[in-house]
Amino acid sequence: SKFTLGMIGLGTMGRNLLLNMADKGFAVTGYDKDPKMIQKLKEDGAKHNLTAYSSLEDFIGSLELPRRIMLLVPAGPIVDSVIQELLPLLDKGDIIIDSGNSHFTDTSKRAEDLAGQGIHFFGMGISGGEEGARFGPSIMPGGDKTAYGEMKEILEAVSAKVNGDPCVAYIGPGASGHFVKMVHNGIEYAMMQLLAEAYDLMKNALEYSNEQIHEVFAKWNNGRLQSFLLEVTTDIFAFKDEKTGGYLVDYIKDEAKSKGTGKWTSQVSMDLQLPIPTINEAVSTRDLSKFKNLRVALSKTYPQGKYTVGDKDQFIAELEQALYFAVITSYAQGLHLLWQASITYDYKLNLHEIAQIWRGGCIIRAAFLEDIYQAYKKQPDLEHLYADAGIAKKLEEILPGMRSVVSHSVLTGLAVPAFASALTYFDALKTARMPSNLIQAQRDFFGAHLFERTDAEGTFHAIWNPAKP
Numbered sequence: 001s002k003f004t005l006g007m008i009g010l011g012t013m014g015r016n017l018l019l020n021m022a023d024k025g026f027a028v029t030g031y032d033k034d035p036k037m038i039q040k041l042k043e044d045g046a047k048h049n050l051t052a053y054s055s056l057e058d059f060i061g062s063l064e065l066p067r068r069i070m071l072l073v074p075a076g077p078i079v080d081s082v083i084q085e086l087l088p089l090l091d092k093g094d095i096i097i098d099s100g101n102s103h104f105t106d107t108s109k110r111a112e113d114l115a116g117q118g119i120h121f122f123g124m125g126i127s128g129g130e131e132g133a134r135f136g137p138s139i140m141p142g143g144d145k146t147a148y149g150e151m152k153e154i155l156e157a158v159s160a161k162v163n164g165d166p167c168v169a170y171i172g173p174g175a176s177g178h179f180v181k182m183v184h185n186g187i188e189y190a191m192m193q194l195l196a197e198a199y200d201l202m203k204n205a206l207e208y209s210n211e212q213i214h215e216v217f218a219k220w221n222n223g224r225l226q227s228f229l230l231e232v233t234t235d236i237f238a239f240k241d242e243k244t245g246g247y248l249v250d251y252i253k254d255e256a257k258s259k260g261t262g263k264w265t266s267q268v269s270m271d272l273q274l275p276i277p278t279i280n281e282a283v284s285t286r287d288l289s290k291f292k293n294l295r296v297a298l299s300k301t302y303p304q305g306k307y308t309v310g311d312k313d314q315f316i317a318e319l320e321q322a323l324y325f326a327v328i329t330s331y332a333q334g335l336h337l338l339w340q341a342s343i344t345y346d347y348k349l350n351l352h353e354i355a356q357i358w359r360g361g362c363i364i365r366a367a368f369l370e371d372i373y374q375a376y377k378k379q380p381d382l383e384h385l386y387a388d389a390g391i392a393k394k395l396e397e398i399l400p401g402m403r404s405v406v407s408h409s410v411l412t413g414l415a416v417p418a419f420a421s422a423l424t425y426f427d428a429l430k431t432a433r434m435p436s437n438l439i440q441a442q443r444d445f446f447g448a449h450l451f452e453r454t455d456a457e458g459t460f461h462a463i464w465n466p467a468k469p
């Protein structure tokens, strides 16, 4: 009998997802060029008698129709070359599922090209890392809805579950699955940066030890801030280095790397003219961190002043409020971007379903996602999370802490780009009349770019400097 699904790429993610599928009772197989990867799958999947092929023809021949072929290979040109190798071997109606972090524009193009040849192409985001793949990730598939029916059962079986609900849902047409995964990663970048800034404040404004920082994070993680990233962060501050006996975190270079998904989120937000400044700051600050030599030199030119915090317990209470405020804001920005993309690209996104499948399995899973889920369930067309009455009540309550922490940081000279941007974003968005009238006046003054009036329809131009010839 033939296999229900075949995985191409048996690296960490592909192998673990395949093992997860086998655990759930599906007849699955794999393909990899590298015999070592095949060997590893056979060893890890011994109890299920998992097999894999090193011949693409044999692999394709072993799959039932319509074929479900999942790719977990590095994003970029490799995806295209695998597709080209596959094409001559496929039949109309077969389904290719690209589960890597591909750029959504690549996915749109591939889906269009393949649709012309009768092949269903799915761009599918998978979040949760190695553990998630093995025991339950959050899954974001986008593509042809009818073809999704062929994958639903297997995806629901392997995904994470929250209150019995699977953390997978059909996201929408085209590249919407990869788009939503990209925005997930943008929010991930923002949350990571916020946690890093909270750490910086505890370390440098409060002069807390790693043990104290660990305790604070652990306490927060038992409350409304509970989240996977906070849990990970808490554990990092208890992790000892074998080599030195100290805390490993202190021995890690302060230069952050990235693979591009955060940057893509920022780039798209500029294209769609939908601001997500806290995510942008998270992307930029990773890049800024790479200028180590310049930073060290400038730290001598502009030495850090001392600023003592009077009541440390109070500061910690405010920092918890500030973090909550900024985390809410990061989700709000990401969801606002999804709201806009849904209109611009006609993705028809269901934001409450997206919040629902982010509640478990993924890197940005957090207690707060339940609130987001409820807000969008109640109001599916909600434009912005800030506009929900329940969220507004929360923000009002924690705003004083947010203002206090950002003020402290600004006065001390400690950099809090993500916190500060979250607060100014909020302040700008709740401004009924912004000073943007001046921008329009300036544009019209030097470039005759015209302006609109508050008291009349149409566009206008003023002769701003009649004295000059």
Ligand code: 6PG
Pocket: 101, 126, 127, 128, 129, 185, 188, 257, 258, 259, 260, 261, 262, 362, 363
């Ligand atoms: C996930 C992660 C995953 C990966 C990112 C990290 O949802 O499981 O987001 O996709 O960890 O690619 O991205 P950077 O290397 O850019 O930090």
